[in-house]
Amino acid sequence: MRKWWPLVAICLGTFMLLVDVTIVNVALPDMSRSLHASMASLQWIVDAYALTLAALLLTAGAAADLLGRRRVYLAGLAVFALASLMCALAADGGVLIAGRALQGTGGAVMFATTTALLTSVYEGRDRGIAFSVWGAVSSSAAAVGPTLGGVLTESWGWPSIFLVNLPVAVVTMVLARRVLPEFKATAGRRLDxxxxxxxxxxxxxxxxxxxxxxxxxxxxxxxxxxxxxxxxxxxxxxxxxxxxxQPMLNLRLFRRPAFTALMLAAVLLQGAAFAHLGYTSMWLQTSLEMGPLAAGLVLTPLSLSALLVAAFAGRVLHGLPARIPVSAGLVLIGVGVLTETFIGPGSNWTVLLAGMVLSGIGAGVVTAPLVSAALSSVPPADAGTASGAVNTFRQLGQAIGVAVLGTVFVSEAAHTLAGKNVPGVPQETASALGGGQGRQIIESVAPARRAALTEALDAAFAHGLQQVFLIAGSAAVAVGVAAWFLMGRLGRDTHVPAQTAATAPPAPAGTRS
Missing domain, CATH: 1.10.287 (Helix Hairpins)
Incomplete structure (x- = not known):
């Protein structure tokens, strides 16, 4: 059992940092009410984490090679814990956004070292087992996030979703200090x-x-x-x-159509399948008046189906050309999200169920072969860069998706409200609606007007979400079709390995395996 303690230390940190990508979605309405946060602030509460995670992943990996992987991992844990405390104690949206950005910094430092640490600690069959467990933990974090966020928010309020990180971080730091070996790269590496x-x-x-x-x-x-x-x-x-x-990202790799297609797939995987969840959760809790836990349970089928499919994808897809699962997975995500466009002012949560499951299946199909296909699309010397780029572009897709879909939502909701007898300018009212302030808008008018205003706001929210789902779903389908053609030779020559989740990404260039 002693040999698996390093795996436990690495998986604890990985689970914690990846849960925080999705755990905030169901807490956004509670944050809006407590902090009087605008829609822009809520977008930044989600995006500050994903953006810093994406921006710093590649740099953090190089820093770990230079300064020591265990040392950098421990530093990331400490920053993440302090940032979580800062988030929990935040008295306004600005402080919470800053805390989320600091969380993303710690998360990037931790995430960038996890695969390198596993590669340093384990060899042969043990390495395959370690990466299988690490992959399962990484996938389950997204599945657990909405439900865990709902339970904590409903029971103890939104600060609890951050406070729960503190004991986990402390235990992980103590364990990592005792069981993880230190390793640095060979001399000559430089930070870009x-x-x-x-x-x-x-x-x-x-x-x-x-x-x-x-x-x-x-x-x-x-x-x-x-x-x-x-x-x-x-x-x-x-x-x-x-x-x-020694560039952070070798841009010559983008001359390869297959690599470019895979990076677009990474962006759309996150941007189309997951970036709309914050707005969906807001609709569930404002228009349908659900609690955080119920909203979290509605969102869970997406992550849960992705987890279950990813767990078996290696066996089922074994031997297929890589472009089949990558393209098919994106198209499934797109079709699933497009199915959710049937939402309307009188809809209930069940209108989302089929689309959530279908999108989750697509995400599970494309996630498994994405990294292995990216590695196969580049020369061996660039394998470390390709592996890091997939994670970077996935988180970048989350950040860009939240921002773009927010603009789409406000535009469509404002268009629906135009000409209606609603307080304020339609654009501002739509923004406030997306920020979870629908109840305040309704209470600001005379009681005799509230029924009609409620109907108008519900219609605006539903139509805004319709457009969000339409844009996200269409983009996923388009990139899925494009990936089929762009992957070309790679798609014919590269096949999905039998145990995709167990395939260890190579250490970054300049490190040993």
């Missing part, structure tokens, strides 16, 4: 500081511009400035990565 900074600024400014556009319009000076800054930072990133000796 300019690449890391420019990528972070590009992603952050672009997402901020997208979020602000929902409330201020595309012509707003703030939106234009943010998008210009994002474009300039992206240009700096491209130039830097094309010229430095």
């Amino acid at each position: 500081a300019v690449g890391a900074l420019s990528f972070t600024v590009a992603a952050g400014a672009t997402v901020a511009g997208l979020i602000e556009s929902a409330h201020s319009g595309w012509g707003s000076p703030t939106v234009v400035t943010l998008l210009v800054v994002g474009a300039m930072a992206l240009a700096v990133f491209v130039v830097t990565e094309s010229t430095v000796a």
Whole structure:
């Protein structure tokens, strides 16, 4: 049993950081009421975590190779624990957003070291077992998140979803210090500081511009400035990565159509299947007046079906060309999300069930072969970069998806409210509605008007979600079809391994396995 204690230490940290990707979705209405948070603030509460996680993953992996994998993992745990405490004690939306960003920083540091630590500790058959367990834990975190968030929020309020991290982090730190060996890369590695900074600024400014556009319009000076800054930072990133000796992300890999298709698949996997869950949870708790636990249970079939399918995907898909599960999985996600467009003002939660299950099946199908296909699409020397890029683009898809779909929601909801007898400007009312403030809007008018206003707001929310599902689902189907053609030769020559979940991603270049 002693040899598996390192696996326990790694899986505890992995489970904790991945649960926090989805656990906040059902707590958003409670946060909105408690902190008087706007829709933009709620978007940032979700996005600050995903964005910092995406922006820092590749850099954190290089830092771990230089400074020591155990040392960096422990540092990530400490930052994550402190950030969780900061989130739980937050008295306003700004502090909570800052805490979520700090959480994402700690999460990135932890996540970037997990596979490298497993590769350093285990060899041969034990490594396969370790990665199978780690993969199962990673998948189950997403499945547990909504229900766990609902139980904690309904029982003890939204701060409890962050406080629960503290004992887990402390136990993990004590265990990791005792059982994990230290390992550093060979000399000569350098951090790509300019690449890391420019990528972070590009992603952050672009997402901020997208979020602000929902409330201020595309012509707003703030939106234009943010998008210009994002474009300039992206240009700096491209130039830097094309010229430095040890780039954070080897851009030459994108000359390969198969690799480009797989990165798009990673973005849409997260953006189409999961980015809408915050808005869906808000609809369940405001329009249908569900509690956090009930809303969490409604969202669970998506993650649970993804977990169950991913667990058996290796056996079922064994021997198939990789482009079949990647393309089919994205199309299934898209069709599932499109099924949810049947939502209407008089709908109940069951209108989402079939789409949730179908999207979850698609996510489970595409998740298993995504990393192995990415590794097969690049030369062996770039395998570490390809593995890190998949995780980076998945989290980037979550951040961009939340921002884009928020803009779509506000636009459609405002269009539905236009001409109706509702208080305020339709754009502002739609934004407040998406921020969980529907009850406050209704209570702001005379009692005689409340029934008609409730009907108008319910219609606006349903129509906004319809458009969200339409855009997300259509994008997933389009990328799924495109991936079939772009993967080309890779799709014919690369097959899904029998035990995909047990296939260990290689250590980053410059490390030993």
